[in-house]
Amino acid sequence: MKANNAPSKLSILTNGIIKENPVLVLVLGTCPTLATTTSVSTAIGMGIAAAIVLICSNILISLLRKIIPDSVRIPCYIVVIAGFVSVVQMLVQAYFQDLYNALGVYLPLIVVNCIILGRAEMFASKHTVGESALDGIGMGIGFTLTLLVMSTIREVLGSGTFAGISVPFFSSYNIPILTQTPGGFFVFGCLIALVARITHGKVKHAATGCGNCPNAAVCGKIGKEA
Amino acid sequence: MELDWGNLLFIIMSAVFVNNYVLQRFLGICPFLGVSKKLDQATGMSIAVIFVMLLATAVTWPIQTFLLTPNNMDYLQTIVFILVIAALVQLVEIILKRYIPALYKSLGIYLPLITTNCAVLGVTVLNITEGYNFAQSMANSFGSGLGFFLAMVIFAGVRMRTETCDAPDSFKGLPITLVSAAIVAASFNGFAGVVETLFGN
Numbered sequence: 001m002k003a004n005n006a007p008s009k010l011s012i013l014t015n016g017i018i019k020e021n022p023v024l025v026l027v028l029g030t031c032p033t034l035a036t037t038t039s040v041s042t043a044i045g046m047g048i049a050a051a052i053v054l055i056c057s058n059i060l061i062s063l064l065r066k067i068i069p070d071s072v073r074i075p076c077y078i079v080v081i082a083g084f085v086s087v088v089q090m091l092v093q094a095y096f097q098d099l100y101n102a103l104g105v106y107l108p109l110i111v112v113n114c115i116i117l118g119r120a121e122m123f124a125s126k127h128t129v130g131e132s133a134l135d136g137i138g139m140g141i142g143f144t145l146t147l148l149v150m151s152t153i154r155e156v157l158g159s160g161t162f163a164g165i166s167v168p169f170f171s172s173y174n175i176p177i178l179t180q181t182p183g184g185f186f187v188f189g190c191l192i193a194l195v196a197r198i199t200h201g202k203v204k205h206a207a208t209g210c211g212n213c214p215n216a217a218v219c220g221k222i223g224k225e226a
Numbered sequence: 227m228e229l230d231w232g233n234l235l236f237i238i239m240s241a242v243f244v245n246n247y248v249l250q251r252f253l254g255i256c257p258f259l260g261v262s263k264k265l266d267q268a269t270g271m272s273i274a275v276i277f278v279m280l281l282a283t284a285v286t287w288p289i290q291t292f293l294l295t296p297n298n299m300d301y302l303q304t305i306v307f308i309l310v311i312a313a314l315v316q317l318v319e320i321i322l323k324r325y326i327p328a329l330y331k332s333l334g335i336y337l338p339l340i341t342t343n344c345a346v347l348g349v350t351v352l353n354i355t356e357g358y359n360f361a362q363s364m365a366n367s368f369g370s371g372l373g374f375f376l377a378m379v380i381f382a383g384v385r386m387r388t389e390t391c392d393a394p395d396s397f398k399g400l401p402i403t404l405v406s407a408a409i410v411a412a413s414f415n416g417f418a419g420v421v422e423t424l425f426g427n
Binding site for chain 2: 027030090114180184185186190192196197
């Protein structure tokens, strides 16, 4: 593996998992994080689907980074991402019908998942193909792991099961509200607070919730003008 | 085709209260957290969202019904919809800038944010998957936009309090905002049965 003999490459890979965790530190992709973590199986499905799109789009955008004119880069990225999302959507529909039904509208919505557009803009458009692929893998793993942690908390405490398997003790004492919407916001807030506590504020997360979203520049402008 | 006003009202009310886009379906969380700090920004953003949602539905529904479905090109839905929305937002921005500068000044800065807003793409896709006809789709889009508006305005009020509160250090900023969002969402859970009883057929 490339990652093993060059430390800088390794750091690109691990960056996405801990230091720049897309969900808990960069606060990107909050919508799918909150919506699909009601059960472990949908969360893993979502994580893997998004990771595949992220890796593929990172590679292609990195390949095309010198061809795409700067002024129309965002529409170009969106077309590339939408193409891969359609491919993933069809694959999931063909081979994992249950997952397809469970994810519903959130599957096509990977297109507007700001993790993918954010990495295209922040990383893939400035780095080589290999580095972009590693970044995609790292971010994908980080995203999937975060979804896994959050869905485990919500499913075990909320419905007393883990990936559909009944967990002793928790199955008789569960807190159903955690699988509903308020629980999503609550668990997410607590996880971000926990990360902030562990890192002692060394890792600064985005205060606005826009994070490294390509629109953050516009968001910031709104904040300043007001 | 006769319009069933009762049904349309039911769709709007469900979209505002029961299936509220932000608080029940988790769509459009980024602007919900990012632009809800001040009431006037929240209002401006929401009006822009309602406008783009209605416009996007008015364009994407005919495209899906008359172009994609008859030609067996349903698989192109995602690509076509996102491109249409992106182009539409650009077009609206240019038109507003050219002809209605006053409106552009108040809404223009929010428009680029809307292209990648999952609520807009979400509503157009959901209208198709729910099998709504054109009038129902428009009603659903209007209701969804209105629901977004309601959530933003309520939350802007809540946020003014949380900004000044003395939260534990690690909860400062985003975490306390999310926890208060959880409480606002919980309050919306109470609407679940009400709309069905009042407006359901």
